[in-house]
Amino acid sequence: MGVEPQGNGFSVDGAEEGFISDSEAFASVINVLDGVRMAPSLVAQVDKEQYYYLVSVVNPGRKIGPVDEALTVTALKALTRAVFKIDIMYHGALLNNIFLTSIWDYDLETRNAFLELITTMATLPDKFLENCLHVLLCNFRPPNWLKAPFCHSKRWLMRKKEVHSELHLALHCITTLVPLAPVRLKCLIEKLMSRVTEDKYIMVTYVEGLLGLEKNEIGKFLGSTVMAKVVDLLTDLDVNIPWEDILQEEQNKSVFVIELGDSNQDDEHSSIKQNGVLKCNVFADKLDGLMVVVCDHLKSCADTGCLLEGFDRLSEIFRRAVLKLHKSKFTQFLIFYACSLDPDTCGLKFAILLTDIFVSKDEDPDSRHPSSSLLEFDRMKAVAYLASYLSRAKFISSSLVTSILQRLVDWCFEYCQLQESREKMISPQADRIFYSGCQAVMYILCFRLRSISDVPHLKQLLFHLPLDSILCHPTLDPLKVCLPLIVQEFLRQASAARLFKKPMPYFYDDSFESEFSKAFGGIERLDMFFPFDPYLLKESDRFMRPNFEFWDNVRTTYSNFDGDEVDDELEDLDVPNFPDDAGGYEVHNDIDFDNEDDIELPMSKMSITPKPSFLHPIATNFSQPSLMPARIRPSQSPPSPRQGILSRREWRG
Amino acid sequence: MEGLKVAEADLVVYVHPSKSNQVRRAVLRQLSSLLFTHDEIFDGVVLAYEVNIPSKRAKVISGLIPYIGVKIKANLLLFSPKPSMLIGGKVVKLGKESIHVVVLGFSSAAIMLEDIREEFKYKIKHGEGVFASSSHKRHVIKAGSMIRFQVKSFDEEILHISGSLLPSNTGCIQWLSKHGTEDGSYADSSLKTSDIQREMQEEGTLNTTTGDKSPNKTQKHKSKKRTRGDR
Numbered sequence: 001m002g003v004e005p006q007g008n009g010f011s012v013d014g015a016e017e018g019f020i021s022d023s024e025a026f027a028s029v030i031n032v033l034d035g036v037r038m039a040p041s042l043v044a045q046v047d048k049e050q051y052y053y054l055v056s057v058v059n060p061g062r063k064i065g066p067v068d069e070a071l072t073v074t075a076l077k078a079l080t081r082a083v084f085k086i087d088i089m090y091h092g093a094l095l096n097n098i099f100l101t102s103i104w105d106y107d108l109e110t111r112n113a114f115l116e117l118i119t120t121m122a123t124l125p126d127k128f129l130e131n132c133l134h135v136l137l138c139n140f141r142p143p144n145w146l147k148a149p150f151c152h153s154k155r156w157l158m159r160k161k162e163v164h165s166e167l168h169l170a171l172h173c174i175t176t177l178v179p180l181a182p183v184r185l186k187c188l189i190e191k192l193m194s195r196v197t198e199d200k201y202i203m204v205t206y207v208e209g210l211l212g213l214e215k216n217e218i219g220k221f222l223g224s225t226v227m228a229k230v231v232d233l234l235t236d237l238d239v240n241i242p243w244e245d246i247l248q249e250e251q252n253k254s255v256f257v258i259e260l261g262d263s264n265q266d267d268e269h270s271s272i273k274q275n276g277v278l279k280c281n282v283f284a285d286k287l288d289g290l291m292v293v294v295c296d297h298l299k300s301c302a303d304t305g306c307l308l309e310g311f312d313r314l315s316e317i318f319r320r321a322v323l324k325l326h327k328s329k330f331t332q333f334l335i336f337y338a339c340s341l342d343p344d345t346c347g348l349k350f351a352i353l354l355t356d357i358f359v360s361k362d363e364d365p366d367s368r369h370p371s372s373s374l375l376e377f378d379r380m381k382a383v384a385y386l387a388s389y390l391s392r393a394k395f396i397s398s399s400l401v402t403s404i405l406q407r408l409v410d411w412c413f414e415y416c417q418l419q420e421s422r423e424k425m426i427s428p429q430a431d432r433i434f435y436s437g438c439q440a441v442m443y444i445l446c447f448r449l450r451s452i453s454d455v456p457h458l459k460q461l462l463f464h465l466p467l468d469s470i471l472c473h474p475t476l477d478p479l480k481v482c483l484p485l486i487v488q489e490f491l492r493q494a495s496a497a498r499l500f501k502k503p504m505p506y507f508y509d510d511s512f513e514s515e516f517s518k519a520f521g522g523i524e525r526l527d528m529f530f531p532f533d534p535y536l537l538k539e540s541d542r543f544m545r546p547n548f549e550f551w552d553n554v555r556t557t558y559s560n561f562d563g564d565e566v567d568d569e570l571e572d573l574d575v576p577n578f579p580d581d582a583g584g585y586e587v588h589n590d591i592d593f594d595n596e597d598d599i600e601l602p603m604s605k606m607s608i609t610p611k612p613s614f615l616h617p618i619a620t621n622f623s624q625p626s627l628m629p630a631r632i633r634p635s636q637s638p639p640s641p642r643q644g645i646l647s648r649r650e651w652r653g
Numbered sequence: 654m655e656g657l658k659v660a661e662a663d664l665v666v667y668v669h670p671s672k673s674n675q676v677r678r679a680v681l682r683q684l685s686s687l688l689f690t691h692d693e694i695f696d697g698v699v700l701a702y703e704v705n706i707p708s709k710r711a712k713v714i715s716g717l718i719p720y721i722g723v724k725i726k727a728n729l730l731l732f733s734p735k736p737s738m739l740i741g742g743k744v745v746k747l748g749k750e751s752i753h754v755v756v757l758g759f760s761s762a763a764i765m766l767e768d769i770r771e772e773f774k775y776k777i778k779h780g781e782g783v784f785a786s787s788s789h790k791r792h793v794i795k796a797g798s799m800i801r802f803q804v805k806s807f808d809e810e811i812l813h814i815s816g817s818l819l820p821s822n823t824g825c826i827q828w829l830s831k832h833g834t835e836d837g838s839y840a841d842s843s844l845k846t847s848d849i850q851r852e853m854q855e856e857g858t859l860n861t862t863t864g865d866k867s868p869n870k871t872q873k874h875k876s877k878k879r880t881r882g883d884r
Binding site for chain 2: 179
């Protein structure tokens with residue numbers, strides 16, 4: 001028989017010192033409950049007072065002493081035994097107080113007693129299951145008063161971990177006793193999900209708790225509910241971040257300054273504008289916090305070996321929801337990170353998923369079908385994702401890239417074959433899928449041509465692809481339609497690698513976009529859609545950065561070429577902003593930033609490769625002459641385009 | 654165990670036109686949505702089904718959405734515990750005041766102290782709580798044991814059974830099967846089960862429709878139809 005220290009009897013006038021045993025407490029509680037089990041007007045005053053005393057003891061709130069807490073424990077334990085006496089009609093106040101409890105306020109014993117009570121109440125026929133699940137879910141959130149700076153203290157972090165694991169355990173127990181509880185739990189999770197307006201810390205803690213539930217045994221009953229709701233929340237936040245917040249503050253600097261090479265060790269230079277533009281945005285902040293939590297969850301899944309199921313769910317959610325979103329900014333990086341955790345399986349699966357969507361034949365082939373335009377856009381988005389993914393993911397092997405390229409090129413080639421009997425006119429809208437496919441191939445090759453050519457058997461495969469017949473097709477002419485900067489860069493690299501047997505037309509068009517590209521891109525401007533462009537959220541950046549390929553670090557096929565060849569091409573281009581010492585990126589990977597002598601590097605070493613990052617969809621300054629991408633170092637680079645040209649002329653002497 | 658029965662049903666499933674190229678899958682999906690829910694028409698919880706689509710022809714319903722009415726024959730496994738039936742389940746939790754049982758892996762049942770006969774007393778043995786019989790030393794109910802109990806009531810919404818251990822033929826199944834009960838009521842209950850089985854074999858098919866609940870067109874089966882009170 002347990003003996004509780006310092007418990008009061010449940011009589012109002014007894015503030016008796018002394019001990020109260022379990023059975024006494026139990027009998028007492030039964031009495032109290034029975035005392036009010038009638039119409040309110042009939043209840044004796046004494047009984048009423050005792051009852052309300054019990055109500056207050058059960059959930060006393062914050063900042064109670066150990067004596068009161070012990071009393072609460074006793075009361076809860078006694079109630080656990082007396083649950084069958086609790087009546088939904090007459091004991092409303094008691095139930096209310098129980099279901100509004102936040103267990104963060106209490107210590108271990110009280111929490112255990114409370115959870116025991118909840119678990120037992122959940123098993124009663126038809127009465128309390130929903131409410132019990134509700135109170136447990138709500139307790140994943142910290143109480144309102146727990147805000148910064150308290151919430152980061154060690155004590156509360158510990159408390160958070162304890163509370164979450166106890167809640168998981170309680171839910172698991174309920175599932176053992178009531179096997180169909182997860183059905184109710186699913187509905188509740190959907191109802192109680194955070195809204196975008198919630199406070200950041202509360203939201204992040206709640207999502208963390210939910211994701212822990214997914215890892216638990218209950219997770220297999222919940223299926224992808226939890227992950228789907230979390231991704232919904234992420235995308236809600238994502239689309240609420242206005243594009244203006246991402247644009248540069250100063251108009252002169254080109255947008256590509258966002259992309260900074262990760263080989264930068266020098267803090268002073270590498271912190272240029274880095275993510276500063278997103279500082280003020282509340283939604284971005286919340287999204288950032290959530291991304292950290294979800295990435296942590298994925299990492300722990302990978303550590304415990306259950307990444308594959310998590311990834312399958314995530315890719316299904318991606319296919320259903322994220323793919324159809326109009327230009328989500330950061331949510332797609334979740335799947336990027338998941339792939340990076342297991343490149344051979346997950347990375348491969350994702351690439352194949354996207355390729356399958358693009359070449360899919362089970363969509364309606366009749367282009368006159370009204371819904372086919374939606375499917376077209378889905379396929380275009382899929383190939384845009386594919387191109388960006390294969391280019392930016394460091395962990396994807398060249399052989400995988402080559403095999404995917406083969407599939408893409410094969411599809412484009414078949415498409416070309418079907419165009420034999422057409423009039424000779426470019427119609428970007430009609431052939432938009434084809435153009436997006438071609439652009440994807442060129443984009444991937446901009447990043448990967450060098451690394452593929454370095455492997456002999458892959459080089460063979462690549463060089464045998466019918467690229468020139470596709471790209472130089474007389475009627476379709478993708479080189480004219482696709483984004484000029486990509487075309488330019490691709491042709492440059494291709495000629496350096498001698499990819500084509502006959503000389504390709506060289507385009508002097510350095511404009512950012514053309515009428516044709518706008519036409520094939522459609523309203524959503526899918527011609528400029530590069531979803532895996534550099535990541536801008538600060539806290540979660542550490543997950544993405546190690547696996548992300550920045551353009552700065554890409555080895556291009558012409559980077560070995562010094563000399564006049566490069567020089568001559570510079571003459572005619574409008575190149576206001578020169579990188580002062582940017583040379584072959586391969587050669588200058590460990591650039592010494594502090595070296596003032598860089599200014600005097602010979603022109604031959606300069607590279608003015610247009611960076612595809614420039615083609616970030618948010619660039620809207622079309623009236624401005626196109627700025628050549630550069631690794632900007634404020635101490636050396638000229639502040640305005642004019643001065644840049646001037647300086648160059650000076651140097652030439 | 655009582656409460657389980659197999660019923661043959663003639664059903665009509667209404668399939669949305671968008672699924673017309675995967676009719677069987679749509680039918681299975683529609684039937685799956687019935688699982689683990691209590692259905693008044695079947696008078697029980699559908700636990701399993703077996704579907705046979707006899708004909709390749711189906712009628713298209715005229716209306717806003719031209720649903721396709723597919724006629725199927727299904728064998729359904731139904732669970733419908735009625736008061737005073739004897740049900741078996743596994744004990745998952747024992748408290749001083751209650752025993753919690755899970756029946757067939759999905760239905761939770763609770764037996765309150767007031768419904769447990771005097772014979773059983775709560776004791777602590779080897780560190781865990783058990784209900785031990787005071788008259789039969791070996792008759793012990795503990796966590797993990799399979800017990801037979803009588804149904805008091807069945808909540809159809811959350812599939813919760815309220816049970817009772819008052820009758821003497823209830824208790825731990827293992828012990829009961831070895832010893833039977835003293836007043837021979839165990840023998841009676843076994844007779845009862847075979848009676849019911851015979852009835853089930855004689856039973857005709859349950860004619861019913863699902864989905865939009867359109868009127869029953871097969872009048873000729875009416876004579877074979879049993880009402881619920883017969884069983």
